[in-house]
Amino acid sequence: MNPLRRIVPRGLLGRALLIILVPLVLLQVVALYIFYGSHLDVISRRLAGAVAGDVAMVVELLGRNPRQEDRGWIFREAAWRLDLSLAFEQGAVLGPAANRRASLPLLPLEEDLDAAMRERVRLPFDTDWQSDPRSVIIRVQLPDGVLHVEAARKRLFTGTLYLFVIWVVGSSALLFGVAALFMKNQVRAVRRLAEAAEAFGRGRDLGPMKPEGAAEARQAALAFNSMQSRIRRFVESRTEMLAGISHDLRTPLTRLRLGLAMLPAAAQAEAQAMTQDVEEMDRLISAYLAFARGEGTEQAAPADLAELVEEVAAKARRDGAQVDLAVPEEPVIAPVRADALRRCLGNLLDNARKHARRIAVALTRVPRPDAAGAWAMVTVDDDGPGIPEESREEAFRPFATFSAGGTGLGLAIARDIARAHGGDIVLEDSPLGGLRARVRLPV
Structure with a gap:
């Protein structure tokens, strides 16, 4: 170095x-x-x-x-x-x-x-x-x-020496002070632009930023406002389109479900298998639309991650999973989209519940290497078969499945939500012998 x-x-x-x-x-x-x-x-x-x-x-x-x-x-x-x-x-x-x-x-x-x-x-x-x-x-x-x-x-x-030294030191200090004040105002515009981009990337809508500073900084702020407006219009139009697609697809599925329910008793045995196929199709459509929608309409707000993790673990226990939970006693407050994060952690626990008998969930707070804040780490361990190391990154790709009965969207949606919060998800070997999913979120 x-x-x-x-x-x-x-x-x-x-x-x-x-x-x-x-x-x-x-x-x-x-x-x-x-x-x-x-x-x-x-x-x-x-x-x-x-x-x-x-x-x-x-x-x-x-x-x-x-x-x-x-x-x-x-x-x-x-x-x-x-x-x-x-x-x-x-x-x-x-x-x-x-x-x-x-x-x-x-x-x-x-x-x-x-x-x-x-x-x-x-x-x-x-x-x-x-x-x-x-x-x-x-x-x-x-x-x-x-x-x-x-x-x-x-x-x-x-005494000329003293006057000369005073002039040298004084003029240097004056010029440095003027330069520092001027550059601080210029850098402030760049810093605000970076903060606005970071907040927008995490789903917090702060509105258009005020252009200030040098001409280049003002131009960058105007370009950011224009980009933000275009992305917002795109998300809104995509959400409206997906809502229409959901209605159009679920209407015939509902008619099929009603038609199967009205079949005579002699045909109910065959209709039962078809009903299960219809429900599977409805579940697949819901998963596909959730992945495409990306939870983009929810606004971020401060929330206690410890309470949120406890809620997700309690729901997994109600679904029949054996979950060991370890969270700190003090609150871990972070600006998150609570519903989206519940979906992220819920997907991880659902995947673990399908392939393992024992699940361990832990929440910890660790400092960042650059001393700029801290990370909240949520680890989900299981004792299942795990995923080979060379295939772990492939598991995050949409529609990638490693077992029967899955849509291949659980991990993809979870990582998409974590990255939208400024964090990420990585897969590692678990101390329980299976797979560890480690979620990193900025605090």
């Missing part, structure tokens, strides 16, 4: 801001490097050279005028004209090099001052940057003692 994928944001907003932020930061870094590496370096060397030159001048004057009264005059003139505070420690000797670093480590102050002092004074010295936050103390070893020079720290660097 590419390591860059771990640090690159997955969302459109994060990636768009990254595209804006990376060139902006690189540009500011280049500008800061040019300023820091050329202009600031030159200015720092010049300011350090000026301070070292003043100290060298004072040292030279003291060497040429060793008298006490001359020393006092030199100290007063240095304080007035050079802004240097001087003191002399008679007979003192500098100890080991004790240069302490400046409190501004990003600036080349210490190195530039040391270089200038070595070049211009050419006497043993050390510097103290930490005793006074407003000044730097320079000690120079003279033949008869140590000269203490206190120079204002502002003489060694310029």
Whole structure:
């Protein structure tokens, strides 16, 4: 796996801001490097050279005028004209090099001052940057003692650096904030379109969405509204057509059933088999129409999946199945089409009841791998013959049957309903020795 994928944001907003932020930061870094590496370096060397030159001048004057009264005059003139505070420690000797670093480590102050002092004074010295936050103390070893020079720290660097840093950081933050606000509004339109498509795919009719954002996002919203209207009209027309087909097909079946019932008693034995065929035809028609209709007219609403699973299991017990049930005590609320989901789970339990003696149904809640919500897992286990692994996907195809007496639509309808809710159904080996149907639904 590419390591860059771990640090690159997955969302459109994060990636768009990254595209804006990376060139902006690189540009500011280049500008800061040019300023820091050329202009600031030159200015720092010049300011350090000026301070070292003043100290060298004072040292030279003291060497040429060793008298006490001359020393006092030199100290007063240095304080007035050079802004240097001087003191002399008679007979003192500098100890080991004790240069302490400046409190501004990003600036080349210490190195530039040391270089200038070595070049211009050419006497043993050390510097103290930490005793006074407003000044730097320079000690120079003279033949008869140590000269203490206190120079204002502002003489060694310029405030332009702070203005430049504030400008760099401030302009970057301002541009990033404007870009983030603008991109957030653009991404919001795309996110709402995705949410509307997800809700429509799960059977929730939220109505047409309001076009907003950039021209492309508005165009996509208008195309989605148009598609939603066409699909809704198609479902409505198909439902009306299927209702008419159901009426047209069941009318002759009803006449056949009545005709068979009115046959004489001597023909009832033969009529019984024909009546069973008519009922089988009626059941097949109901199954075919249910599959074609797809439960598309029901609206999704919050429901407790635990109660729904208990209802389906109770109905299976009434039909003669032995069902072991395990559901959590706390409610598992999810937006579902309750009738459609009952049909989905009912089909799974009916299939298990036809081929097995024991059925186990369990409802659990598991987190999603992407940490976006959770899944509700409904497992239906049985101890029947099962389905070979290579044939399990084939079992979901319409009209695919693996035993006599089935229409081949139970699993197809169940998966269609699960996927319409944003989930799915998979078939696996059951711990009971038969087949496990695992229904996954978003919570």
